[in-house]
Amino acid sequence: MNVILAKEQLSAEVFRMEIKAPEIAEARRPGQFIILQMGGEYDERIPLTIADASLERGSITLIFQAVGESTHRLALLEVGDKIANLLGPLGTPTEIKHFGKVVCVGGGIGVAPLYPIVEGMKAAGNEVKVIIGARTKELLILEEEMKNQADELIVVTDDGSYGRKALVTEPLKELCQAEKIDCVVAIGPPVMMKFVSLTTEEFAVPTIVSLNSIMIDGTGMCGGCRVVVGGKTKFACVHGPEFDGHQVDWDNLLLRLGTYRDVEDEAHHRCHIGLDIKEGEA
Amino acid sequence: MHVTIEELDAKAKELLVEYEGRALKPRERIQIPLQDMPSQDPQERITNMEEVALGYTEAQVKAEALRCLQCKNEPCIAGCPVAIDIPAFIAEAAEGNFAKAAQIIKESSLLPSICGRVCPQENQCQLPCTVGKSLKDVDKSVSIGRIERFVSDWAREHKAEVVPAVGEPTGRRVAVVGSGPAGISAAADLRRAGHDVVMFEALHKAGGVLVYGIPEFRLPKTIVEHELKALTDMGVEIRRNYLVGKTRTIKDLLEKDGFDAIFVGSGAGLPRFLNIPGENYVGVFSANEYLTRSNLMKAYDRDLSRTPIYNSHNVAVFGGGNVAMDAARTAKRLGAEKVTVVYRRTEVEMPARKEEIAHAKEEGIDFLFLHAPLKIVANEKGKVNGVELIVCELGEPDSSGRRRPVEIAGSERIHDFDTVIVAIGNDSNPLIEATTDGLEVNRWGNFIVDEETLETSIKGVYAGGDIVLGAATVILAMGQGRQAAKAMNEYLASL
Numbered sequence: 001m002n003v004i005l006a007k008e009q010l011s012a013e014v015f016r017m018e019i020k021a022p023e024i025a026e027a028r029r030p031g032q033f034i035i036l037q038m039g040g041e042y043d044e045r046i047p048l049t050i051a052d053a054s055l056e057r058g059s060i061t062l063i064f065q066a067v068g069e070s071t072h073r074l075a076l077l078e079v080g081d082k083i084a085n086l087l088g089p090l091g092t093p094t095e096i097k098h099f100g101k102v103v104c105v106g107g108g109i110g111v112a113p114l115y116p117i118v119e120g121m122k123a124a125g126n127e128v129k130v131i132i133g134a135r136t137k138e139l140l141i142l143e144e145e146m147k148n149q150a151d152e153l154i155v156v157t158d159d160g161s162y163g164r165k166a167l168v169t170e171p172l173k174e175l176c177q178a179e180k181i182d183c184v185v186a187i188g189p190p191v192m193m194k195f196v197s198l199t200t201e202e203f204a205v206p207t208i209v210s211l212n213s214i215m216i217d218g219t220g221m222c223g224g225c226r227v228v229v230g231g232k233t234k235f236a237c238v239h240g241p242e243f244d245g246h247q248v249d250w251d252n253l254l255l256r257l258g259t260y261r262d263v264e265d266e267a268h269h270r271c272h273i274g275l276d277i278k279e280g281e282a
Numbered sequence: 283m284h285v286t287i288e289e290l291d292a293k294a295k296e297l298l299v300e301y302e303g304r305a306l307k308p309r310e311r312i313q314i315p316l317q318d319m320p321s322q323d324p325q326e327r328i329t330n331m332e333e334v335a336l337g338y339t340e341a342q343v344k345a346e347a348l349r350c351l352q353c354k355n356e357p358c359i360a361g362c363p364v365a366i367d368i369p370a371f372i373a374e375a376a377e378g379n380f381a382k383a384a385q386i387i388k389e390s391s392l393l394p395s396i397c398g399r400v401c402p403q404e405n406q407c408q409l410p411c412t413v414g415k416s417l418k419d420v421d422k423s424v425s426i427g428r429i430e431r432f433v434s435d436w437a438r439e440h441k442a443e444v445v446p447a448v449g450e451p452t453g454r455r456v457a458v459v460g461s462g463p464a465g466i467s468a469a470a471d472l473r474r475a476g477h478d479v480v481m482f483e484a485l486h487k488a489g490g491v492l493v494y495g496i497p498e499f500r501l502p503k504t505i506v507e508h509e510l511k512a513l514t515d516m517g518v519e520i521r522r523n524y525l526v527g528k529t530r531t532i533k534d535l536l537e538k539d540g541f542d543a544i545f546v547g548s549g550a551g552l553p554r555f556l557n558i559p560g561e562n563y564v565g566v567f568s569a570n571e572y573l574t575r576s577n578l579m580k581a582y583d584r585d586l587s588r589t590p591i592y593n594s595h596n597v598a599v600f601g602g603g604n605v606a607m608d609a610a611r612t613a614k615r616l617g618a619e620k621v622t623v624v625y626r627r628t629e630v631e632m633p634a635r636k637e638e639i640a641h642a643k644e645e646g647i648d649f650l651f652l653h654a655p656l657k658i659v660a661n662e663k664g665k666v667n668g669v670e671l672i673v674c675e676l677g678e679p680d681s682s683g684r685r686r687p688v689e690i691a692g693s694e695r696i697h698d699f700d701t702v703i704v705a706i707g708n709d710s711n712p713l714i715e716a717t718t719d720g721l722e723v724n725r726w727g728n729f730i731v732d733e734e735t736l737e738t739s740i741k742g743v744y745a746g747g748d749i750v751l752g753a754a755t756v757i758l759a760m761g762q763g764r765q766a767a768k769a770m771n772e773y774l775a776s777l
Contacts, residue, residue, distance in 0.1 A: 023529050037486045041580055044588040045486070069588055085486035087523040216579065216589070219484050219525060220711050221494075221551040222571035228562055233555060238713065252562050255664035259564050260590040 002083040005059055010141045013066045014109060015075050016051070022058030024050075024088045030116035031094030031210065031242055034060070035218040038073060039084025046070050047215045049113030049187075049241075050089060060088075063112030063141065090218045091241045094208065096120040100182035103175055104150075105168050105196050106132045107188025111142050113210060114187045118149045121185070127151050131171050133188075137162035168192060169199045176203040183208070186245060190253055197245030207245035211236045214259060228252050287320035287336055294341035301348055308351050312413055316422050317346040319637075324644040328614050331498045331582055334641055335399070340378075343432040347376035349413055350424045357410035358426060363761040366390040368407055368426055375429050384437035385444055387430060392467050393760060395438060395505045398431025400496060401757045402635050421636070438508060448516055449476030454774045457482060457541040458518075459526045459714070462490020463756045464547030464747025466509065467763030468770075469518045472545070475771045479518045480541075484525040487578060490549055491748075492756070494578040495570070497608050499615070500638075503577075527713035532721070532743060542777060543742045543770050546729065547763060550708035550748035556600065560658030561704070565592060565666035569601070569609040569705035576612050594618045594701035598669050600655055601625065601705035602632035603753075607639065609703045610647045618701070622648040624655060626674050626687035652676075654687060656694055658702055668696045707753050714749075728752055735769035736762060744770055 006018040024034060033049045046068075052061035066075040077083070094117050102121045106114035111132045121128050130150035134140040135158045147153050154171045155163030164171070168188070175181060176199070184207040186196040193209040200207045213225040213236045225236035228249035234240060294317060301314060320336040321327070327334050338346065350372040358368040366387055374383035387394045407426045408414060414423030437443045454477045458469045461483040473479045487493050489506045514520060526532065526548070535541045553568030555561050572591075575581040579589035597613040599606050602625040610621045623642070625632060628651045632639060643649075653671040661667045673693035676685035710727035722730040722739035729738050729745040736744045746762030748754055 023524075027529055042583065042586045042588055044579060085523050087484060087486070087525060088529065090525070090528060216571060216574050217485060217494075219528075219551060219713065221553070222574050223553040223555070223568040224571040226555075226562060233557070233562060235552075238552075238711075249562075252664070255564050256562065259592065262593070 002086045004077055004079050004081050004083070005057065007077070007079050010063065011139050014063065014139065014141055015066065016061060016063045017074075017077075018054075018057070018059050018061045019083060019086065020058060021060050021086055021088075024086070025053040025055055025058050025060050028053050028060060028089035029093030030096060030120040031113070032089035032091045033113075033218075033241060034062070034086055034088030035090060035215070036074070036083050036087070037085040038070065043084075044070050045085075045216055045218070046074075047090070047212070047218060047237075049210070051112040051115055053116075063109065065109040087218065090237060092239065094120065094185070094242055096124050098125045100126065101179065102126040102128050102183045102185065103172060103181050104128060104130045105172055105184060105186040105188070105192075106130070107168055107186075107192040108134055108139060109141070110186075110188030110192070110210075111140075111146070114185065115142055115145060115149075117185055117187075118146065122149050126183075129175060130154070131156065131168050131175075133157065133166075133168040133192075135159065167195070169195050172196060173199050176200060176205060181205045184245075185209075190250065190257065193245060194248075194250035194254075197248065197250070201246050208242050209245040209248060210241045211243060211248070211253060212241070213253060213256060227256075284323045284325075285318065285320075286323075287339065290318055290320050291339040291341055294339065294345040297345045298341055302344065306348065311349050311351055312416055314345060314349045316349070317342040317425065317428070319425075319428055321641075324646070327499065328645050331615060333502050334499050337435060338428055338432045343375055343429055344378060346425050347372045347429055350376070351412050353412050357412065358407040358424075361407040361410050362390075363406065363757050364390045364764065366407075366430075371433065372424065372426070372429055375433050380433045380436040381440070381442040383429075383433040384442065387434060388444065388446075391757075391760065392470050393463065393509055393756070394430050394434035396463070396492060396501060396509065397757050397760070398427050398434055399501050400755075401427055402755060403427035404636060406757070438505075443512070445512065445515060446470065446474050448473055451478070452476040452774065454478065454542045454777065455480070455540055456770065456774070457526075457535045457539075457544045458547065459532075459544060460490055460547040460549055460747070460749075461488035461510070461520060462492060462547060462549050462747060462759065464549075464759035464763040465490065465545065466513060467760040468545040468547060468744075468746065468767045469513055469763075470516065471764055471767035472770060473513075473516045473518050475767075475774070477542075477771075477774060481513075481518055481520045482524045482526050483520060483522045485578065486522055488520050488522055490547075494574045495605070495608070497573065497577055497612055499611065500608065525713070527717045532714060532718045532740070536742065543744065543774055545763070545766055545770060546714060546738070546743065546745040546749060547747040547759065548711060548714060548749045550753045551711035552709040552727075553704070554707045554709055555704055556655060556706065558655055558657050560660060560666075563658055563660040563666050564664050565594075565660075565700060566658060566702045566704065567592070569599075569605045569703055570708070572609050572703050573605070573612060576616065582612070582616055591616060592701055595620070596699050597621045597701040597703060598655075598697070598699040599623045599703045599705055601707075602627065602634055603705065603707070604634045604638055605707075606703075606705035607634045607642050607647075609705050611642055611645055613701070613703065614645055614647060620648065621646075622650050622699070624650045624653050624669075624671065626652065626654045627676065627684060628652060631684045652687065654689060655702075659696060666700055666702055667698065669699050669702060670694055670696045708748070710749055710752070726752060735773075736766040737769065737773075742773065
């Protein structure tokens with residue numbers, strides 16, 4: 001169980017891992033996530049969205065960015081190693097149906113969980129345009145895979161080192177201006193999802209976002225992941241992680257994501273000592 | 283003034299010289315003073331996570347057991363949810379036959395080391411105790427729970443426990459969903475009958491609320507591990523990291539995976555909030571989250587644990603139950619200078635056990651009774667910096683029989699706090715209900731079951747513990763696990 005079948009470094013900080021997990025592979029749907037814990041008494045539980053799955057190999061694929069202590073340690077595992085604890089699939093799947101014209105927007109590592117949604121939306125007969133963005137060329141992932149699925153792929157980088165020099169919201173706005181879009185799905189940093197939602201609100205395009213709030217158990221038990229949607233408290237782990245972007249209280253989400261920032265900055269600093277992973281450019 | 287275990291032991295030894303080894307009249311027995319539970323010095327214990335109550339010494343347990351009148355009508359047994367033969371085990375304990383005493387308990391209760399610690403005995407077996415009645419004080423009843431704890435700890439430490447016999451294989455497979463007290467007791471009784479039993483647990487550690495909820499200082503996790511090992515020694519398979527309702531549905535287990543029956547003991551896993559303004563500010567936690575970080579994830583060990591816990595100085599805990607006490611006492615141990623339990627009623631109406639309230643007070647926890655929170659306020663960074671509280675007075679009794687708190691208009695005021703822990707109970711977790719067609723639940727989401735058999739609206743699917751009862755106790759959950767297992771064993775035999 002949970003043996004790493006394949007591992008690939010996609011960019012300075014981003015890794016792809018294929019993990020043997022037949023039951024999760026069978027049950028998972030686009031938009032769902034897992035929680036993993038590396039074993040032992042002291043490791044934390046971290047939620048990661050499922051990027052892909054294979055029924056034939058009985059495996060799921062995770063794509064993650066080594067941003068914290070636990071993801072750095074995860075990145076050190078090699079093919080053949082086991083992940084002690086893997087729970088899933090969690091959360092409510094994406095509503096995949098025939099909308100018509102769909103735009104999928106992915107930023108940074110958020111491009112990974114967007115991939116199965118693009119695949120699903122395409123399979124449901126939608127016209128799917130995809131916008132993917134990253135801070136810089138180095139951090140861009142899944143360009144080829146997206147190109148193979150999307151009717152149109154637009155690539156942007158913040159610094160212009162690859163593709164168009166823009167934020168994802170710029171081409172999104174142009175697409176919304178050019179024709180009637182029926183649904184937008186956005187996954188990426190919360191600030192990106194916030195501005196995507198503000199952009200589409202102007203055009204009244206329904207917008208689905210995937211929220212990555214702080215979580216422990218992932219089953220509804222702790223309530224740490226609560227977010228405010230439409231003025232009501234929701235638990236991202238069971239009611240989400242996907243919500244109507246126009247209803248999300250983004251400022252509250254951003255505040256809550258910073259709950260442990262002081263503690264984590266210290267740990268992040270500590271975790272780089274002795275690990276052979278290069279710090280990203282940020 | 284803190285009395286040490288050595289002092290308590292010395293006093294008990296003096297009593298034994300006077301009373302042991304001769305026939306005692308009931309009047310003499312009643313005269314023997316109640317043995318106090320030795321505990322860690324409060325000043326010391328707020329700096330560690332180790333167990334607060336140290337357990338009786340051998341002399342104390344004998345002295346306490348001598349207080350039992352061995353009543354013919356055995357009122358204590360009627361007060362026990364699992365009907366342990368209490369007078370019989372106490373008689374053995376008085377004689378120093380601790381292994382025998384432990385064995386008597388095990389016939390009825392699977393988790394005596396745990397129940398001896400966390401059962402609310404003052405509302406159960408000790409409530410109708412004749413000694414307490416004679417002395418007109420339930421707190422002076424025979425300390426049945428403490429004796430239970432001693433003898434079962436003794437049996438564990440002396441490896442004198444009897445492994446329950448497992449019956450001939452029946453070829454039937456049973457799934458137990460959840461590894462808390464309800465699941466553990468159901469699994470054991472189902473396995474004893476010879477069925478294959480697989481227990482599914484969502485978290486990476488088994489034990490349910492015993493592991494994530496109840497703190498180490500009240501229930502050492504090594505004891506829970508020991509009880510779970512007893513289960514696996516009997517041949518029960520425990521599958522962790524498996525969320526029934528997500529990894530597999532109830533229907534999958536029955537139709538694809540070949541289980542003949544299922545017991546659901548998934549607990550009360552959806553924390554309730556007050557729905558007051560400011561409840562999502564940074565620094566507001568459910569008690570579940572706060573306790574899970576500390577207990578399951580070991581965040582109290584700030585050096586080793588990779589799970590962070592909030593740095594708090596001045597904590598408000600909303601609620602008056604045992605969970606509120608656990609959260610308050612945990613916050614104190616994690617370094618908060620000031621911890622205040624805010625409760626709408628008075629101490630008399632608090633649902634927490636007296637012993638837990640007393641322990642909290644000894645540890646310097648403050649109590650603000652007759653105060654209700656109206657809103658939580660925060661600084662410009664969204665971090666909690668206060669709570670607006672309104673003063674209440676007690677009105678007429680409500681449906682729970684407790685006097686209803688009535689807010690006094692104009693009495694609201696903002697109090698300084700940097701952390702809020704909400705400990706006002708749980709709703710039932712919707713995951714299984716949402717993925718199981720035909721499963722009937724009441725308006726709180728609790729499973730509706732047959733009173734006798736605890737069978738749900740789906741044939742072959744039974745349920746017990748908090749998912750049926752709402753938030754209740756370990757012993758009631760255990761009792762339901764056993765009750766369901768009995769009906770399930772009959773059902774499986776009929777297939």
